[in-house]
Amino acid sequence: MNEVFPRHRLRSVATTVAVALTLTLAAAAGCDNRREPALPSVLDKLRESHIDGQPKIKIGVATTEPLMGELRNGRHTGFDVEIARYIASSLGFEGDQRIEWVPLATEDRIPALQGGTVDLIVSSFSITEERKKLVSFAGPYFVTTQEVMVPKRLRDRIRTIEDLREPGYRICTSGGSTTEAELGKHEVKAYVVKEVGDCVRGIREGRYDAVSSDETILAGFLSQYPTEFEIVDMPFGTSELLGIGVPIGDPALRDLVAFFLQKSYLEGRDGISSPWLTAYNRTLGPWLKADKSQPQPLDVPKLVDFDDKAPGR
Amino acid sequence: MTAPAATAPETAGPAGPLPGGQDPAERRARASQSFWTAVVGVPAVFSVLRLGVEAGGELQTTLLLVANVGTVNLLAGFLTTAAQLLSTGLVAVFALGAVLRVSVERMPPGFRRPLFARWVDITPAWFAAASFLLALVTWPLLYLPLLVPAFVAAFQLSLERLHEQPVPRVLLLCGGFTGYLWLLGPTLLEAGRQRELLAMVLLVVPPVLALFVTGPLPAAVIRPLASVTEAAVLATLVWAALPVISTPVLPLTVTTIEPAPGVSEDVRGHVVTVDDVNVVLLQEHGGVRYVPVGQVRAQVLCPSEDELPRRRLRVRDFHVEDSLLEGLGRRVRPVHRIDAACRTVR
Numbered sequence: 001m002n003e004v005f006p007r008h009r010l011r012s013v014a015t016t017v018a019v020a021l022t023l024t025l026a027a028a029a030g031c032d033n034r035r036e037p038a039l040p041s042v043l044d045k046l047r048e049s050h051i052d053g054q055p056k057i058k059i060g061v062a063t064t065e066p067l068m069g070e071l072r073n074g075r076h077t078g079f080d081v082e083i084a085r086y087i088a089s090s091l092g093f094e095g096d097q098r099i100e101w102v103p104l105a106t107e108d109r110i111p112a113l114q115g116g117t118v119d120l121i122v123s124s125f126s127i128t129e130e131r132k133k134l135v136s137f138a139g140p141y142f143v144t145t146q147e148v149m150v151p152k153r154l155r156d157r158i159r160t161i162e163d164l165r166e167p168g169y170r171i172c173t174s175g176g177s178t179t180e181a182e183l184g185k186h187e188v189k190a191y192v193v194k195e196v197g198d199c200v201r202g203i204r205e206g207r208y209d210a211v212s213s214d215e216t217i218l219a220g221f222l223s224q225y226p227t228e229f230e231i232v233d234m235p236f237g238t239s240e241l242l243g244i245g246v247p248i249g250d251p252a253l254r255d256l257v258a259f260f261l262q263k264s265y266l267e268g269r270d271g272i273s274s275p276w277l278t279a280y281n282r283t284l285g286p287w288l289k290a291d292k293s294q295p296q297p298l299d300v301p302k303l304v305d306f307d308d309k310a311p312g313r
Numbered sequence: 314m315t316a317p318a319a320t321a322p323e324t325a326g327p328a329g330p331l332p333g334g335q336d337p338a339e340r341r342a343r344a345s346q347s348f349w350t351a352v353v354g355v356p357a358v359f360s361v362l363r364l365g366v367e368a369g370g371e372l373q374t375t376l377l378l379v380a381n382v383g384t385v386n387l388l389a390g391f392l393t394t395a396a397q398l399l400s401t402g403l404v405a406v407f408a409l410g411a412v413l414r415v416s417v418e419r420m421p422p423g424f425r426r427p428l429f430a431r432w433v434d435i436t437p438a439w440f441a442a443a444s445f446l447l448a449l450v451t452w453p454l455l456y457l458p459l460l461v462p463a464f465v466a467a468f469q470l471s472l473e474r475l476h477e478q479p480v481p482r483v484l485l486l487c488g489g490f491t492g493y494l495w496l497l498g499p500t501l502l503e504a505g506r507q508r509e510l511l512a513m514v515l516l517v518v519p520p521v522l523a524l525f526v527t528g529p530l531p532a533a534v535i536r537p538l539a540s541v542t543e544a545a546v547l548a549t550l551v552w553a554a555l556p557v558i559s560t561p562v563l564p565l566t567v568t569t570i571e572p573a574p575g576v577s578e579d580v581r582g583h584v585v586t587v588d589d590v591n592v593v594l595l596q597e598h599g600g601v602r603y604v605p606v607g608q609v610r611a612q613v614l615c616p617s618e619d620e621l622p623r624r625r626l627r628v629r630d631f632h633v634e635d636s637l638l639e640g641l642g643r644r645v646r647p648v649h650r651i652d653a654a655c656r657t658v659r
Contacts, residue, residue, distance in 0.1 A: 012530060015525055016531060017525070018523075018525035021522055022462045022466075025519060025522075027545075028515070029459060029515060030549060033453075043621070091656065092657030094652075094653030094654065305651070306616045306651050308632070309622055310643055310648070311631075311647045
């Protein structure tokens, strides 16, 4: 009897504690269900961004770079343009009627962002430490290398960086580009023009002998004149990380763009056809020597969105 | 139609006559009447209140909604949004009532039975089981473990009923917990990485509490626990009912209209009705708008902000804030795309 009584009492105390703890947990669950979410959402960031409430989004693109950004028959086409359309649609600006395309030359990109002429720039914009002091970048969305394109008649004579240094060859590049700086670093004297297209035209007219730029841009011109030019693989040693330029004063917009690039990256990694892959296959894919995949974007914020609950597999 | 109380005879109630000296048959009949009054009345009252809130408190808008929202649609909409709250209330009453009932059975004959214990007396087992089933399919996965101690308490499933021998009993328990932890292992690790302490506690602790929750309670605890929990359950139901009342009755859309050639406008709101002449929109920021059918260019369905998830945790690819029903539904229609118009139009 003496043993039964304490056991019965112990049981009563255990029940009391268990009931009290269950009620406490239920109350905690009830309060948790009503609290504000700890993570910011895509909507929160959109509200913080300067594009909130705008009828159209202004995107700076190139119009003279085949395969990347080109204005053909009144319609913008190219890999950069496709990426820009995906980002605009994700931000709530679906269709070309909600996008104001702003044609930009290479050297005008940073002033356009600083002056508020554009909200975003998707135009073979390489991410560099120097530029990061002036504008923000989301990405990279593409990794490319610097190459040289020569007319077929010179393909056996211009093969190395030393060949480029020879005074007999006239090398051309676009102003304000990372290529201009890279050529300078290798002590290659170059004619600096406004657009890479001007260099290509100059070579065809006999004014220049070679053009140096990103492989993606050169591939675009190669696609236009496949019988006239050849891309020469030169060991410049640096890779160009292309990013989407955003005004430095709008970190919320940078976060949103990085978030949507990451979303596309994750879709591609899981083997689903991603917006990036679709854009690549429709434009650059057939013209590059090696197949590329989307690089992982850097500094991606953790945001919640409505489709987070969808099954992952 | 047979009321639950009428078919809930002695099996659910305590042995012997009910305290209070009333005729049990008469008492059951009255309980049955009250039950069906509540079943019909509560959803009806809630639905009318919801229409009033949806209309923004405007009498004419309320009348417009009353004229255009069908009774069946209204009740179906109410059940969809209120099933979770309803099952929570019932589960709380049955679990607490069963623990209190087994506790007061040891008290002297004159001891007044707590309200929840009396409700459990007159409720048939099938009704309690149906309430738990409703909770099982409508509660978010994160809170489902709380259903384990509640179920064990409501049906008084003591450890002895698992097996009469202690060793097989312990082995069965160990097997059960191992399986449970295997199921939740990846989720718990992820919750640890994300420092979601509450989520970890809610997933792990309730099944352990289920081992001790069946009662009886000490005599000193019964009366305060009964009073406090009755008040708490009532207060919680009122508190939780407010969002249910303010949940929209009609689906949220963004309608693109073209009032003049080349001019387009997006209207965010709920479609009240469509006829040959007009689309009637209840705008999200208030007011009713009659849009000629010929001006409508596009319409998309949008999620509301309340549907945004709070966490990034999954149990075997089911989001922890989804109920079993919602999770299964997402497997039937896995692709969920947010239309661009939903993001920019506010």
